[in-house]
Each structure stands twice: as C-alpha cells, then as structure tokens.
Amino acid sequence: MEGIHVQGVWMAEALQQSCGDWRDLLLVASHLGDPKAAVLLIFPVVFYLHRRTGIAVLWVAALSEWVNLVLKWILFGERPYWWIGESGLFSGSPPQVQQFPSTCETGPGSPSGHAMVSAAVWWVIVSPLASLCCARTGSKLISALPYLLYVMFLGCVGISRIFILAHFPHQVLAGLLAGQKFDDTESKICST
Numbered sequence: 001m002e003g004i005h006v007q008g009v010w011m012a013e014a015l016q017q018s019c020g021d022w023r024d025l026l027l028v029a030s031h032l033g034d035p036k037a038a039v040l041l042i043f044p045v046v047f048y049l050h051r052r053t054g055i056a057v058l059w060v061a062a063l064s065e066w067v068n069l070v071l072k073w074i075l076f077g078e079r080p081y082w083w084i085g086e087s088g089l090f091s092g093s094p095p096q097v098q099q100f101p102s103t104c105e106t107g108p109g110s111p112s113g114h115a116m117v118s119a120a121v122w123w124v125i126v127s128p129l130a131s132l133c134c135a136r137t138g139s140k141l142i143s144a145l146p147y148l149l150y151v152m153f154l155g156c157v158g159i160s161r162i163f164i165l166a167h168f169p170h171q172v173l174a175g176l177l178a179g180q181k182f183d184d185t186e187s188k189i190c191s192t
C-alpha cells in the first residue's frame with residue numbers, strides 16, 4: 001500500500017504543477033461533486049423539471065452516501081494531506097504540494113465520496129436524458145452528448161480530489177467504480 005500511496009503523492013504533485021492554471025475550475029468541480037450538492041442543488045432543480053427523476057436523485061444520493069460511509073468504516077483509507085507528514089517518508093525530499101481550504105476532510109478516504117455519489121447521482125439523470133435525446137432526434141451523436149458530459153464532469157471531480165490532496169488516485173477510481181456499480185445494483189433491485 002505504501003508504494004501506491006507514494007506514487008499517488010507524486011501524481012498529485014505533478015498535477016498541481018501542470019494544472020495550476022485550472023485551479024479555480026478544479027476547486028469548483030470539487031464543490032459541485034460534494035455529496036451535499038446532490039441534495040441541496042441537483043435534487044431541487046431536477047425535481048422541478050421532472051418529478052420522478054428528482055425523487056430518484058434524492059434516493060440515490062441518500063443511499064450512495066450511506067454506502068460510501070459504510071465502505072469508509074470498513075476500508076478506512078489515508079488521505080494524502082495527512083499521510084505525507086505521518087508516513088515520515090518524505091522528510092528528505094518533501095513533495096512540492098499545497099493544501100486548499102477544502103482539502104482537510106476529517107474522515108477516512110476510501111473510496112472517494114465525491115466520486116462515488118457523483119457517479120451514482122448523475123447517472124440517474126444522464127441515462128434517461130440520453131434516451132430522450134435519442135427518441136426526439138434519432139441521432140446517436142446527440143444522444144451520446146449526455147454521456148460525454150458525464151465522463152467529463154466525473155473526470156474533473158476525480159482530478160480535483162487528487163489535486164487538492166483529499167484523495168489518492170486509487171480512492172477516486174474506487175469511488176467511480178462503486179458509484180457505477182451502485183446504479184447497476186439499484187436498477188436491478190427496482191426492476192424486480
């Protein structure tokens with residue numbers, strides 16, 4: 001695990017050095033991917049536009065956040081911003097990284113809640129939206145657009161969590177996969 005963490009820290013350093021110009025965008029992405037945003041921002045808007053999807057968003061947000069907390073209790077998971085100091089591995093050559101006001105999440109880090117809840121919640125919106133686009137336009141290109149935006153948004157959220165040192169890359173990846181898996185399981189339960 002130590003090797004994965006060390007690689008993760010160097011990746012975060014490289015990211016901070018190469019994406020410094022995108023800092024504000026990444027900080028916004030991190031806020032938009034916050035599980036709280038799913039309930040406080042996304043749910044009201046979607047509920048206003050389409051009641052059933054809005055209610056599905058609320059359910060998926062609550063359940064995926066709960067599953068994420070349970071997974072964190074089981075897996076725990078260090079966070080880079082505290083692990084860099086605690087590991088004592090970098091005393092000779094500390095990584096050139098900086099923290100941000102939103103870096104200091106106090107709980108365990110595995111899997112990323114931002115990645116998991118965003119992947120689960122946005123899928124509930126994107127999937128019917130793509131079907132609607134397909135039915136209305138008949139164009140595969142236009143119906144692929146919601147999926148493209150979904151991938152881009154999740155990419156920004158995931159990168160932002162590594163950028164601000166809140167997560168190691170493997171925790172973000174685990175969050176994205178768990179969010180997708182959550183939707184799979186949820187739709188199987190709903191269809192039975």
Ligand SMILES: O=P(O)(O)OC[C@H]1O[C@@H](O)[C@H](O)[C@@H](O)[C@@H]1O
Pocket residue numbers: 034035036105108109111112113114115161166
């Ligand atoms: O695991 P992450 O991505 O740090 O996010 C999880 C936490 O992010 C916080 O910002 C939220 O207030 C918590 O509700 C949430 O559990």
